[in-house]
Amino acid sequence: MFGLVFGLANGFVFWLPRTAWPRFVVAVAYLSMRRKVPQDLMAFLKDAHEHRGVLRQVGPVYQFRHIDLQRHLAQQQP
Known part of the structure; x- marks a missing residue:
């Protein structure tokens, strides 16, 4: 169980900020709330x-x- 939690935390800390996906999700959510997309x-x-x-x-x-x-x-x- 510790290995799974450590692996997921490591992925979020090191991998996620280096991809465009989180920024894309935030931008689409923001723009759809403002009815721009x-x-x-x-x-x-x-x-x-x-x-x-x-x-x-x-x-x-x-x-x-x-x-x-x-x-x-x-x-x-x-």
Whole structure:
């Protein structure tokens, strides 16, 4: 039992801060509470990729297929 607890604690202390996953979870939770992104962001991105053809997937990253759409969405709103 001690080995399991020690292993999990070691993983949280040394491995978790080095990944992007915790920051991603916090950012999605914060943005969904403020209604800036859909609550199920990954399902939204998957739908935009597979069914609507707006995004392409390059490895673990989604990219816009059309540069004009990317520029339009990147503009600052007043």
